[in-house]
Amino acid sequence: MKQRIFTFLVLALAGLTACKKNDNNLPDIQQYDDQQIQAYISANALTGFTKDQTLIGDGATGLYYKLISPATPGSGPDSLKYQDQVSVVYTLKSMDGKYVSTDTIANHYNGFLGYMTSVNTTTGFYFPVGAQLAVHNLLKYPGANIQVLIPSRLAYGVRGYGVGSITASGRIAGNQSLDMYVHVIKDQAAYDDQVIKNYFTANNLTGYTKDPLGFYYKVVTQGSGSVGEITQYSNVSATYVGSLLNGTNFDQSSQTTATTLTPYSLIDGFKTAILKYGSTGTSLSLFIPSALGYGTAQQSAGIPANSVLHFEVQIASVTQP
Incomplete structure (x- = not known):
C-alpha cells in the first residue's frame, strides 16, 4: 500500500512539473522572440507581414515575412534548391537598432544556397539560418526580394554575433531578432x-x-x-x-x-x-x-x-x- 501511494505521488508531481512553464513563469524562447518581433512591427508601423507556419524541429519557424517583389512561378527557373548557386544582395539590422548593415554595394553573397550559413573566411560573416530558410521556403525563386523578421533562435542565438561588449556598434547582442532584406538576383x-x-x-x-x-x-x-x-x-x-x-x-x-x-x-x-x-x-x-x-x-x-x-x-x- 505504501508503495502504491509513493508511486502515485511521484506521478502527480511529474504531471505538475510538466504543466509548469518554468520556475519564474516566464515565456519560452519562441514566445519571447514573437513578443520582440510584434513590438518591433508596432514600433515601426510595419504592415503586410505574414507569420510563417512552416514546421521545423521545435515547431513553426516564427519568421515574419513580406514579399516585396515576388517572382512568378513558371516564368523562369524552378524553385530554388539548396544545391543551387545564388547571387544575393542583402541588408541586416538588429531590432535594438545597435547593429545596422544596409550597404547593398558591400553586402553581396555568391555561392550555393545550402552554404549560406557557412562562415566567410575573408569577412567572418555568415547568414543566420532564418535567412536561408526564408530564401528556400518563402522567397523560393530568383528575381524576387523579401523582407524577413528573423527570431533570435534562428538568428545568432544567445551568443549574438561579432566581438566586443554588447554595447559595441559592430556587434549583435544575444537573443536579438533581426530585420533582414534579401534579393536573389535572376539576371546579373x-x-x-x-x-x-x-x-x-x-x-x-x-x-x-x-x-x-x-x-x-x-x-x-x-x-x-x-x-x-x-x-x-x-x-x-x-x-x-x-x-x-x-x-x-x-x-x-x-x-x-x-x-x-x-x-x-x-x-x-x-x-x-x-x-x-x-x-x-x-x-x-x-x-x-x-x-x-x-x-x-x-x-x-x-x-x-x-x-x-x-x-x-x-x-x-x-x-x-
Whole structure:
C-alpha cells in the first residue's frame, strides 16, 4: 500500500512539473522572440507581414515575412534548391537598432544556397539560418526580394554575433531578432546595368556612353595620341583610382604615381576601354559591370562578389614593347 501511494505521488508531481512553464513563469524562447518581433512591427508601423507556419524541429519557424517583389512561378527557373548557386544582395539590422548593415554595394553573397550559413573566411560573416530558410521556403525563386523578421533562435542565438561588449556598434547582442532584406538576383547583367543607371541618376552624372561589350565610358580629356596606338602588349603608363559605388577605394596605390600597365593582363572592361578609347594623354571615366570585372570571385582587396567597378584613368604615355 505504501508503495502504491509513493508511486502515485511521484506521478502527480511529474504531471505538475510538466504543466509548469518554468520556475519564474516566464515565456519560452519562441514566445519571447514573437513578443520582440510584434513590438518591433508596432514600433515601426510595419504592415503586410505574414507569420510563417512552416514546421521545423521545435515547431513553426516564427519568421515574419513580406514579399516585396515576388517572382512568378513558371516564368523562369524552378524553385530554388539548396544545391543551387545564388547571387544575393542583402541588408541586416538588429531590432535594438545597435547593429545596422544596409550597404547593398558591400553586402553581396555568391555561392550555393545550402552554404549560406557557412562562415566567410575573408569577412567572418555568415547568414543566420532564418535567412536561408526564408530564401528556400518563402522567397523560393530568383528575381524576387523579401523582407524577413528573423527570431533570435534562428538568428545568432544567445551568443549574438561579432566581438566586443554588447554595447559595441559592430556587434549583435544575444537573443536579438533581426530585420533582414534579401534579393536573389535572376539576371546579373541586367541587375548591374540598372545599378549603374541608378548611380548616374543619384549623382547627376551625364555624358556616358554604353560600349557594346556592356561597360560605360566617358572621355573626360581627349588625348594627344592616336586612338588605336595601344595594343594588347603596349606598355601604358597611367594613374588610376578604382572604387566601388559606395565610394570605397580598392586600389589607392596608383592615384599619384604612374604605373605601367599591359592591357592583356587587365580585367576585360578596363582593357577594352583603353584599347578602344585610350591614347597618350587621354583621361577616361569607366563603370564596369561585374562580368567584365572580377565576376563571382570575392577579392582580398575588399571587392565583394558580383561588384560593379568605377575607374578614373589618366594615360600619361604609351610605348611599344
